Amino acid sequence: MPGRRTAKAAQHEQNKRTIVELTAWITVAAAVLVVALHAGISASSTAADVPRVTTAEYR
Amino acid sequence: MIELWNVSRALGLVALLLLGVVLALGALHNTSLTRVLGQALPRFVLVALHRNLALITVVFVLLHVVTVLVTPYLPLRWYHLVVPFTASFNPWPVALGAVSLDLLLAVVISSSLRKYLSKRAWLVVHWTSYVCFPVAVAHAVANASFRGGTWWTLLVPLVATGLVVAALLYRRAARRHPALPLAERGRTDPAEAKRAADTATGSQPVVRVDDAEAPGAPAPREGGASEVPERADGANAPFAAPDAANAPFAASASGAAGGDTPARRGVLRELKVVARPGTETPTDRAAPAAAEVPMSRAADRPRRSRHAADPDDDAGADAQTDTMAGPEAPTVALPPRPRRR
Numbered sequence: 001m002p003g004r005r006t007a008k009a010a011q012h013e014q015n016k017r018t019i020v021e022l023t024a025w026i027t028v029a030a031a032v033l034v035v036a037l038h039a040g041i042s043a044s045s046t047a048a049d050v051p052r053v054t055t056a057e058y059r
Numbered sequence: 060m061i062e063l064w065n066v067s068r069a070l071g072l073v074a075l076l077l078l079g080v081v082l083a084l085g086a087l088h089n090t091s092l093t094r095v096l097g098q099a100l101p102r103f104v105l106v107a108l109h110r111n112l113a114l115i116t117v118v119f120v121l122l123h124v125v126t127v128l129v130t131p132y133l134p135l136r137w138y139h140l141v142v143p144f145t146a147s148f149n150p151w152p153v154a155l156g157a158v159s160l161d162l163l164l165a166v167v168i169s170s171s172l173r174k175y176l177s178k179r180a181w182l183v184v185h186w187t188s189y190v191c192f193p194v195a196v197a198h199a200v201a202n203a204s205f206r207g208g209t210w211w212t213l214l215v216p217l218v219a220t221g222l223v224v225a226a227l228l229y230r231r232a233a234r235r236h237p238a239l240p241l242a243e244r245g246r247t248d249p250a251e252a253k254r255a256a257d258t259a260t261g262s263q264p265v266v267r268v269d270d271a272e273a274p275g276a277p278a279p280r281e282g283g284a285s286e287v288p289e290r291a292d293g294a295n296a297p298f299a300a301p302d303a304a305n306a307p308f309a310a311s312a313s314g315a316a317g318g319d320t321p322a323r324r325g326v327l328r329e330l331k332v333v334a335r336p337g338t339e340t341p342t343d344r345a346a347p348a349a350a351e352v353p354m355s356r357a358a359d360r361p362r363r364s365r366h367a368a369d370p371d372d373d374a375g376a377d378a379q380t381d382t383m384a385g386p387e388a389p390t391v392a393l394p395p396r397p398r399r400r
Contacts, residue, residue: 015104022104023111026080030073030119037069041209042062049207050061050132 064133067126068202072215074119075199078163079219081116082192083226084109089398090233110170117167120160152201155194162191196220 041049084105124140127133135153139146141161143154169176169184176184199216203209 015101018100019104019107019111022108023115026077026112027115030077030115033076034066034069034073034119037072037212037215038062038066041065041068041212044208044211045061045065046207046209049204049209050064 061132063126064130067123067130068209068212070119070123070126071199071202072212074116074123075195076215076219077112077116077119078192078195079222081109081112082188083222084112085188086223086226086230090230113167113170117163120163124160149202152198155198155201159191159195159198162187162194166191192219192223 088106088109089102127135127140128137134148135146139153140157143157143161144150145157146153165184166188169181173181196216196219200213203213
């Protein structure tokens with residue numbers, strides 16, 4: 001049945017594209033989360049959050 | 060340079076979150092949730108996603124390590140991050156991070172070299188990820204500052220832990236389903252196998268329609284022979300009853316009434332076989348050791364060999380049906396049994 005075989009091959013290719021797209025989207029989301037966390041940490045960070053740095057150095 | 064320290068913290072938190080997602084995907088592998096999702100996403104997609112996300116997690120962890128090494132505020136060398144308890148600064152949290160990094164690298168390297176390893180060795184190393192994750196969570200919590208303003212970053216290990224715990228609980232609940240009874244484990248329908256066993260042992264040789272005059276019953280054949288549903292394999296051919304009155308077994312058919320019904324066309328939906336002991340048929344003369352021996356005369360039964368089937372014993376017909384040989388053994392297309400890891 002060539003029609004069914006063609007459909008299965010197309011579905012397989014679609015699934016492989018899904019893997020790549022999902023991986024890419026999750027990577028992008030992780031990168032965005034890194035930026036957001038960095039911004040949040042920088043905004044809320046105090047001298048006590050930075051190791052081996054005195055308060056004067058932090059300022 | 061303080062910004063680099065903040066970047067390192069953000070990278071470590073995202074790596075921990077990704078590690079939780081990877082661990083949850085691995086824990087849910089081959090569970091019913093995966094099968095439900097598998098209608099939209101096949102299983103190999105989830106497995107590939109688990110592998111790809113694990114590699115991305117390693118990339119984020121390495122970025123976290125590199126930024127920690129580059130930050131001038133932390134007196135750490137590369138071996139402090141690989142060998143536990145070698146750092147003099149903040150020894151316990153750094154040691155936890157080193158142990159977590161080593162376990163993660165072991166899991167990734169063993170998965171990369173999986174074809175060179177035995178399955179058991181790979182599995183033992185792979186299961187250390189269940190140790191790697193809590194150690195990484197402890198590393199994140201121990202490094203968090205409870206005095207500063209970034210205490211809210213503890214939400215990330217909390218969310219990751221919740222993901223993993225929920226996945227493990229779901230996996231445990233999915234494994235708690237009771238096992239299938241023995242009679243339902245085979246690939247053969249037990250009811251169909253019972254009918255086939257009756258046919259194979261001769262206990263269901265002939266059927267006759269009781270209510271032949273009923274409107275829905277099939278018309279009798281010429282010569283007084285009753286209507287017997289024809290089977291494709293001709294299993295009923297040797298058992299055609301010559302006379303309805305002398306037939307040792309009677310059957311009542313339940314078919315639709317009136318008109319050109321399936322019953323009138325010779326397709327019976329259900330046959331109820333009633334034995335009439337004491338009546339002799341050509342089948343009885345041909346096979347004296349068959350089912351016509353009364354139950355009360357068990358001592359008079361002819362001796363059977365050890366491996367010959369007892370025609371009166373159908374105790375195993377419901378449970379053991381795969382071993383039946385011959386064309387009468389039906390094979391019903393049941394869905395394959397779920398594989399257990």
